[in-house]
Amino acid sequence: HRDLIGIGQLERHEILFLLDEAEQWVALNRQATKHENLLSGLTVINAFFENSTRTLLSFEIAGKRLGADVVNMHAAQSSVKKGETLIDTAITLNAMRADAIVIRHGSSGATQLIADKVDCPVLNAGDGQHEHPTQALLDALALRHALRARGAAAEDFTGLTIVICGDILHSRVARSNLLCLQALGASVRLCAPPALMPVGIEAMGAEVFHDFDAALEGADVAMMLRLQTERMSGQFIPSAREYHHLYGLTKERLDRAAKDALVMHPGPMNRGVEIDSEVADMIDRSIITRQVEMGVAIRMAALDVLTRRARGVAGWGEAA
Ligand code: CP
Numbered sequence: 443h444r445d446l447i448g449i450g451q452l453e454r455h456e457i458l459f460l461l462d463e464a465e466q467w468v469a470l471n472r473q474a475t476k477h478e479n480l481l482s483g484l485t486v487i488n489a490f491f492e493n494s495t496r497t498l499l500s501f502e503i504a505g506k507r508l509g510a511d512v513v514n515m516h517a518a519q520s521s522v523k524k525g526e527t528l529i530d531t532a533i534t535l536n537a538m539r540a541d542a543i544v545i546r547h548g549s550s551g552a553t554q555l556i557a558d559k560v561d562c563p564v565l566n567a568g569d570g571q572h573e574h575p576t577q578a579l580l581d582a583l584a585l586r587h588a589l590r591a592r593g594a595a596a597e598d599f600t601g602l603t604i605v606i607c608g609d610i611l612h613s614r615v616a617r618s619n620l621l622c623l624q625a626l627g628a629s630v631r632l633c634a635p636p637a638l639m640p641v642g643i644e645a646m647g648a649e650v651f652h653d654f655d656a657a658l659e660g661a662d663v664a665m666m667l668r669l670q671t672e673r674m675s676g677q678f679i680p681s682a683r684e685y686h687h688l689y690g691l692t693k694e695r696l697d698r699a700a701k702d703a704l705v706m707h708p709g710p711m712n713r714g715v716e717i718d719s720e721v722a723d724m725i726d727r728s729i730i731t732r733q734v735e736m737g738v739a740i741r742m743a744a745l746d747v748l749t750r751r752a753r754g755v756a757g758w759g760e761a762a
Pocket residue numbers: 493494495496497498568577708709710
């Protein structure tokens with residue numbers, strides 16, 4: 443692949459390849475000196491048309507740790523505000539001869555649209571309700587690390603039951619994780635209020651729940667998602683109190699899951715709404731900060747692998 447647009451484009455072995463590639467960067471990132479020169483001389487543009495803390499910063503850190511020149515374009519301060527179209531913005535970025543472009547955009551499909559107009563690899567940092575592939579990859583790496591720390595072999599997630607609970611309808615994280623976790627052998631339960639569950643999602647192989655207590659029964663992992671109120675217009679918006687009552691992960695609720703079940707959240711969290719602080723901060727069960735740590739390593743792996751062709755190095759099993 444030239445680009446990383448979605449988990450849907452990846453085979454299971456390619457997902458495992460990226461996770462394995464990221465391991466060296468987890469190790470490097472834990473050292474006092476974190477610098478590598480693999481991407482020295484290359485330019486990475488982070489073009490973010492939506493807000494971000496984790497994804498933007500970790501792509502910037504990832505590029506810099508590999509020696510690339512990294513520049514960030516924030517849409518709010520760009521000529522997008524003067525009416526420039528997405529395609530003209532893409533052509534403009536391309537003319538600057540970037541070696542990789544990382545895009546976050548509010549519209550599903552925007553990343554592919556840009557990829558079709560530029561000559562370098564494009565990495566999707568989240569496009570509308572479509573996909574957020576590096577999030578799913580970092581989630582898989584964090585889960586694998588947590589399982590291995592408990593002594594499991596954890597080559598993949600065969601035999602695990604993972605509940606993804608929250609605003610599934612608007613969640614690119616849910617879609618990418620569903621694809622990634624299933625590709626790695628997990629059984630996925632999706633849980634949301636009926637109005638926040640995509641119609642027909644069962645066709646993707648997930649078990650659908652509207653009762654969170656039932657969804658949690660015996661589960662090995664609870665992955666919580668926030669309500670994306672910024673994507674809700676003219677539709678059902680539950681109150682924070684009502685939502686927490688039915689779908690918030692409390693300590694009592696977590697007791698329904700398997701003993702020692704792990705807790706995940708891609709962030710940003712709304713404490714006291716979809717997750718209680720008591721659960722989010724559990725030292726032995728919550729891997730939320732480990733997810734953030736793995737984000738840098740996964741983005742280093744993605745930038746390395748996708749720029750290999752330009753560097754004359756074989757990647758994704760193809761000749762250079
Ligand atoms: N998980 C995630 O994408 O976070 P940001 O919106 O802060 O990048």
